Amino acid sequence: MRSSAAAGAGLMIANNALAQAGGKKDDINVALLGAGAQGQVLMNACLKLGKNSGIKFRAVCDIWEKGNQRRVSRTLNAYKRYGHKGTAYVDYKEMLDKEKDLDAVLVATPDFWHAEHAIACLEKGLHVYCEKEMSNNLDDAKKMVLAARKAEKLLQIGHQRRSNPRYIYCYEKLFKEANLLNRVTNISGQWHRSRAACEDLGWPKGTDIPAETLKKFGFKDMPQFRNWRWYKGLGGGPIVDLGSHQIDVYSWFLDNALPTSVMASGGTDYWKEHEWYDNAIAIFEFATKKGTVRATYETLTTNSSNGYYELFMGDEGTLLISEASGRGELYRENWVDEAKWDPWTQKGIIDMVESRGGAKEAAEEEEAVDVRESPKPALYGMPVTLKVPFHQPHLVNFFESVRGNQKLNCPGEIGYETAVMVLKVNEAIAAGKRIDLKPEDFHV
């Protein structure tokens, strides 16, 4: 059979490639601090890097022993032949004391714990990958940046789109190199979820965290622990949980421009037991070198229409991009000559999907212009896909930065700027007025 012989050859090539790359990479010993849904996503993305990745989990810390902690510890122990270990802790201090050989910690605890956890790790001399939002308040977020500087350790914030090859392609190729949209004047974006997707989370009977443990770690009770994102002082609501990722991209694609003001509306319109806004709409004004850009963002918890995406509108074209698989489209405004985009299709930077607007086609077929609707703009796609698990490129960027091979795509300073943008939305809603922002508001 040709298959087995060919497979053998393939293996040899793979081994050679590895040898050329320097053989076995430096191991990075990692602990997971916060093992909920998001922590598990990060862990799984790391495990799928494989046995040659050099990433070794040593421990997991989570206060929910009969829930998250047990699940993650079991998974890590199931991978023990790969050198992973799932020693479990409730108290992060105990973990940091006992686990002597750690190099880095992945922090995926509730937002209000990020600062204390990240700073304790940095002060221990460990590199930190911390989930967004950096913190639920700007004072603590600022302290995190300062702690990383003082410790001279890395602090990556989990805005994972910053390392997604599709997003990098949009920024580097479509915006910077080809400038296909020309002058961007508006951005809009949304993350809408159905009511069913926003129901309060429960927990299996018999798995409650003891009351004294909950109290010690800042939670009133189990429902609050499971649904901390909705509570003031703990999380920030959907604008922070979801909007943060996308508003971060707004700024990034505008060459990290910062808004000069934010207006917002929102409320606990539907979920009356919650404290944070279940319906939030924000308007940002960005000052860029090319001029003013106005950007809207909205997030709903009662209707999932059109899911989640970011839409960049320029005077010559439109980019719709989403982290969701396969969702990325470019439209050329009808008045822009096809020839202007041809060089970029010829270079393979973009692919043409539908060449002409509907009106022109209809006119040729029926010898009449269809006046009932606007002609469809020409549609283009881009030849880049994400071929690895979500979050994995951002984690790899962190690990490679720890090894000195790359620079962080989202260091604490960038994370702080985004934290300012989104936390100011909640402030603007509460104040019921427009908030003006100065460059120094974003500076640490």
Next chain:
Amino acid sequence: MKPQGEQVVDTGACTIADAHHFAHEAMATVFELYIVEEDERYARQGAQAAFAEVDRLELEMSRFIENSDIARLNSAVLGEIVEVGPDVFNCLSRAREMFDQTNGVFDISIGALYECWLNEDKTLRSPSGEEVAAARELTGLGYLRMDADSYSAEVLTEGVQFDLGGIGKGFAADKIAEILREWSLGQALVLAGASSVLSVSVPDGMSGWPIRLRNPAKPSEILAKFELAEGAISGSGEKLGQHIIDPRNAEAGPVTGRYAAWSMASDAVAADALSTAFMVVQPREISDYCLANPQSAAIILPHVVNGQSASREVMSFGQWQELE
């Protein structure tokens, strides 16, 4: 390649007044749960936890999601080790187990043969001998090497395409059952689309979940009626004129399979794989399988014309032989 079609399993569970009903769209179908539990909110939260797990599995298992584990396996180059994680690894292992149990009839790598023999609109093609041979070269679970220590897999012939569509929904249903048990919500029935049903356990005071199997050509006609206490039932229905390939006999090309086939097995993965296989294998093979696996049962229905009674044509195997 599980044929999607009319509702072939009718549970009647909605007549159980005490059961809370929850539904969730995923894996190109609708998952439904019937849960008997006093506290409706608790049942809803358990259902939500189970549905969240299905969504997570879909991101790993769907070949249409470009960074799923299966998509990564399907685009792997020779020699590449693909880390698939424990869940997809277990699902692939189950696929292999069902491949072995059905003597190679249930095959998650059969896509190339379908592409070879059928046009996109599912009409028959006439491929050349070389095309068939090339498709054959890309078919077979023998081309998948699996490493249980590392939850990884390797494709030994570049280009083999794996599709968990035939058992993915069953795998998700089994996972839902596992989570509902963790939540002490075991008095539940899981439906994966209209074609798979899994009893987590029977509610107190009931002897089983009432199940009816209908003639898809004449829905008023009930072919079998019984109570499901444990295990799963799956039905495969076929659209008229649809063709099925028996991978053991691919050179002969697609055949017109049966009109429908049902199977019962101890879990939903096995039931799904068996109903797919029973669409095409010989009755004797079904009979042998049911003898060797006492917890299993099957009903097959040859082609019948719309509106025509099927009762005389039906063949029953295993436990279902006792049914009226």
